[in-house]
Amino acid sequence: MKPITPTQWNFLKRYQRALDSKECLSRRFGGGDCDGRIVHAHMIPRSQLMQIAEQGHVHAVPTRLTPIAQMKRSGFTAEEIGIGNFSTLQCFCARHDKTLFAPLEDAALTLTRQQLTLLHYRALAAEVYIRGNAEDAAANEGRKYLSTDPQREPFYEAFQIHSLAAIAAEEHLKRSETIINLSRYDEIRAAIIRFDATPVLLSACAFRPLYDVIGTKLQNFSEEAAYIGMHILTVDRKPAIVFTWLKGQTPSQRFAKSFCLQPYRELTTLGVQTAFEYAEHTCMRREWWMSITKGWRTLLLNRIEMANRAASVPDEDFLSFESPLDDWKCLSIDFVK
Numbered sequence: 001m002k003p004i005t006p007t008q009w010n011f012l013k014r015y016q017r018a019l020d021s022k023e024c025l026s027r028r029f030g031g032g033d034c035d036g037r038i039v040h041a042h043m044i045p046r047s048q049l050m051q052i053a054e055q056g057h058v059h060a061v062p063t064r065l066t067p068i069a070q071m072k073r074s075g076f077t078a079e080e081i082g083i084g085n086f087s088t089l090q091c092f093c094a095r096h097d098k099t100l101f102a103p104l105e106d107a108a109l110t111l112t113r114q115q116l117t118l119l120h121y122r123a124l125a126a127e128v129y130i131r132g133n134a135e136d137a138a139a140n141e142g143r144k145y146l147s148t149d150p151q152r153e154p155f156y157e158a159f160q161i162h163s164l165a166a167i168a169a170e171e172h173l174k175r176s177e178t179i180i181n182l183s184r185y186d187e188i189r190a191a192i193i194r195f196d197a198t199p200v201l202l203s204a205c206a207f208r209p210l211y212d213v214i215g216t217k218l219q220n221f222s223e224e225a226a227y228i229g230m231h232i233l234t235v236d237r238k239p240a241i242v243f244t245w246l247k248g249q250t251p252s253q254r255f256a257k258s259f260c261l262q263p264y265r266e267l268t269t270l271g272v273q274t275a276f277e278y279a280e281h282t283c284m285r286r287e288w289w290m291s292i293t294k295g296w297r298t299l300l301l302n303r304i305e306m307a308n309r310a311a312s313v314p315d316e317d318f319l320s321f322e323s324p325l326d327d328w329k330c331l332s333i334d335f336v337k
């Protein structure tokens with residue numbers, strides 16, 4: 001196993017700085033009135049994290065470049081992360097973070113149409129922020145090489161992949177922001193799957209579903225690709241998987257429907273696999289992580305390792321159901337139409 005060289009350390013530091021660039025996305029889409037200071041905005045409410053934390057910590061796979069570079073040598077692993085540092089992105093100013101998300105942060109999560117819209121909006125904002133910064137970081141590095149230099153190739157490829165995602169995500173973010181500004185919450189669609197168990201895992205993300213859960217092709221990664229939001233949260237102190245999309249987004253609706261049509265006893269396993277496939281913001285109660293089989297831990301960590309390759313594209317059987325990972329006992333499935 002080769003150690004990380006000083007040149008590689010410098011590269012990682014420089015690249016991470018580009019990935020951490022600060023911006024209030026609300027201003028970018030005409031929100032106005034930023035208070036200037038960019039905060040570490042939580043993607044999963046702190047009140048939710050507290051419910052699965054042990055002594056103020058959750059278990060998660062690190063997402064920063066330096067630990068990822070180390071794990072690529074030594075193997076991917078989950079570790080303790082303080083809840084103050086988990087799932088924060090610098091993509092909103094203090095004012096907008098507070099005012100925009102007050103209905104999510106200051107009230108109980110009951111999954112009203114307004115709360116569903118805000119969850120969807122914030123997951124898309126995270127995607128815009130992450131993809132936009134990844135696009136810029138790759139472009140900055142790529143510019144250092146001549147177009148004929150083979151060393152430029154991986155940066156150019158990463159630039160194209162992230163750029164395409166950023167364009168699609170920005171379109172959806174703009175549409176979501178208009179819905180919020182005009183309080184047109186009837187445009188949100190959702191599938192809410194409730195379970196009867198002690199919460200052990202939380203997750204937040206937005207992704208472009210290429211296939212549904214049984215492997216039917218839904219769409220390609222185009223500039224117009226549809227996004228779906230996926231959250232695993234707690235409602236009334238019980239787990240719930242929440243899919244959100246905007247009216248008219250057929251690939252997203254078909255993904256959610258195919259998920260909900262699977263047998264109740266398989267839904268937990270499918271939900272956890274999807275969270276590990278797509279979500280940079282997935283955390284667990286340590287006790288639960290240690291209680292699942294080593295085979296499942298390896299399989300889930302492999303998903304994260306694959307997802308960390310920019311060019312990775314899920315194939316049609318990315319969700320496999322061979323043996324159950326866990327069963328939180330599905331109580332009900334509701335569609336918000």
Ligand SMILES: [Zn+2]
Pocket residue numbers: 024025026027031032033034035036092093094095096
């Ligand atoms: Zn702002």
